[in-house]
Amino acid sequence: MPSKPNTGCSRADVVTTHPHILAEWDNTANRHLRPLELTAQSDDVASWHCPNGHSYTATIADRCLRGVGCPKCEEVGEGAAAGRPSEGKGSRGPRRPRPGRSLAELHPDLAAQWHPTKNGDLTPADVGASAQIEVWWAASCAHGDWKQLVAKRAEGQGCRDCGRARAGAARRRPKSGQSLADLYPEVAALWDPSKNGELKPSDVAANASAAVWWRADDCEYDHSWQAIVSNKVRSSGTCVFCSNQRVLRGFNDLATTQPHLLAEWDYEANGDLLPVHLVAGSQTPVHWVCSERTPRREHRRRGLTATAPPRHEAETGRMT
Structure with a gap:
């Protein structure tokens, strides 16, 4: 959700305070964001295009206040330091870490979690352990792949969703x-x-x-x-599927346990309700069609909704 719009009297939006970063603003990907309503302190994540043709994401605060730019260019020294005006010809971004100072060397356990495809050509050997660059990390939990600053990962921070879940559980402990x-x-x-x-x-x-x-x-x-x-x-400790309290498709649904009734199921009258949605003991009223006794249209006119035709009452007596 975008940050709260800037509605103060002074012009503190990024268009006014950091107009140089807008040259890399991705208008298509950021159509949900409005620079005039964002301040330099905003934690909204935006998409950017660097002068060398790379696409990347970074928060507004990282671009404006921390100088974070294109992760591919920053670590190999291409172009000016992103997020700040160029300081002249030859101005370079952070260089490749010194020997022994890369993430791969200092934190091989984190390097093993580096996403193999989503970070392009950038590798753990290309960034320092304190790099303020947001990169992709491979899934190590149920939340899937996620993005996090290299420095934050080196400090011990992991999946943000897991962190929120732990914090919520701690508050409710x-x-x-x-x-x-x-x-x-x-x-x-x-x-x-x-x-x-x-x-x-x-x-x-x-x-x-x-x-x-x-x-x-x-x-x-x-x-x-x-x-x-x-x-x-x-409630009891019995299995809800084995006791037919809930439907598990392919296990206890009507289509699985009573397949001989499928020929008389009125698919048109029952609409979205299908045999796989009910167990044999369901109390849900449904429509049936008996091809040997009464045409479909007569059943519908008679409003037969509670039980199967009389010929089948013994088989489906619980389904009323």
Whole structure:
């Protein structure tokens, strides 16, 4: 979301304070941003085109206040230092790091997380560990690839989304003795550690409204599903799919368990509702067509919506 528009009396927008950076402004990619409504302190990420034809992204603050420019050019010394007016002929950007000072040499563990394709020709050997350059890092969590300043990564910062999740969990951490693990250890035992990331039963309150992943000890199919913590405390520990409380396509849906009924499903009258959306014990009223007894149009005129035709009542008696 763009930063709050500049509505003060003084002209502090980037057009006034840093007009030189607008020569590299990517109008097409930045159509959601307006320079007249952005200040030099803005943390909005914008797209840029350097004089050497490279495209890159950087925040407004990085360009205006920290001199961050094209990551490809800065590390090999091409062109003037981006984000600042040229200081004359021969003005160069930061040079390649001295031997022993590159990210690859000082932090080989981070260099291993460097994205192999999204950073172009730039490599961990081309940047210093304190470089104020935002680059792509390969996915090491469920949030996928992400961008972060090299210096921030060297300081120990990782995926921003993971950081926000940890911060949110810390703010909501229950008091001692009030967590799900403390009050309902039998429910906490159903917690799915493989899909809940770093979040643990000791991190959430028993009345939390967060939806997390659960498993059932007695499920032979190893099913996993999401449910709100406070609701799970009040429910049973049985698998929601094996007990037909929820539909799992290909496992307990009507098309899988009762395929002989598909020929009599009225696809036109039932609209977007399909056999794969219901279990055999569903109480949802649906339309049926009996090709041997009554034409489709007669069933529709009679408003047959609650049950299958009489010939099939024994087979679908629970589907009313």
